Amino acid sequence: MNLRIIVFFIIGLVIFLLDIGLNSQEDSKDIYISDQELTSLLSAWQSQVGRPPSDEEIVNIINNLVQEEILYREALLLGLDQEDRIIKRRLAQKITFLKQETIPTEPSELELQEFFEINKSNYFMPATYSFTHHYFSKESNAKERANLAFNALAENGIEPTGDPFF
Numbered sequence: 485m486n487l488r489i490i491v492f493f494i495i496g497l498v499i500f501l502l503d504i505g506l507n508s509q510e511d512s513k514d515i516y517i518s519d520q521e522l523t524s525l526l527s528a529w530q531s532q533v534g535r536p537p538s539d540e541e542i543v544n545i546i547n548n549l550v551q552e553e554i555l556y557r558e559a560l561l562l563g564l565d566q567e568d569r570i571i572k573r574r575l576a577q578k579i580t581f582l583k584q585e586t587i588p589t590e591p592s593e594l595e596l597q598e599f600f601e602i603n604k605s606n607y608f609m610p611a612t613y614s615f616t617h618h619y620f621s622k623e624s625n626a627k628e629r630a631n632l633a634f635n636a637l638a639e640n641g642i643e644p645t646g647d648p649f650f
Contacts, residue, residue: 515553517546525549618646 525545529537537545565571591599600607618633620626626647633644 515550517549521549522546616643618644619648621647 522545526537526542529541529545559565618630620630620633630646633646636642637644
């Protein structure tokens with residue numbers, strides 16, 4: 485009984501591995517053209533010619549794109565992209581363009597001020613208060629010393645010293 489289960493799993497594993505090997509997507513010969521890519525090409529064509537392309541011209545644009553993709557894949561298979569200075573330079577340019585597109589520009593002082601005015605409530609902090617207790621004993625000049633300490637704090641920011649509490 486156990487031998488049959490093991491044989492069953494081995495046969496299933498072999499079939500699974502064969503399926504992966506035969507249906508691998510890496511060897512796909514299909515060429516897919518996305519809507520975004522086609523729209524980009526059509527708008528570029530329209531900006532160069534000054535009018536929308538006709539149906540026949542759209543077919544020619546698609547055929548040229550497919551031919552370009554076929555030649556590109558063939559060049560990759562032949563290793564023509566290896567050690568090519570022009571390709572390296574072009575890839576470096578593409579990265580540079582991507583970096584430039586993603587770097588935000590510094591806002592002007594006016595833009596910052598406008599943003600602050602619009603979002604002022606996000607930066608508002610309510611007033612906070614803190615209290616410090618200074619003890620003055622009931623001696624005869626305690627009130628006078630308390631007033632002097634208060635004035636020193638109010639005028640000069642000097643922290644007053646009171647009497648020991650205990």
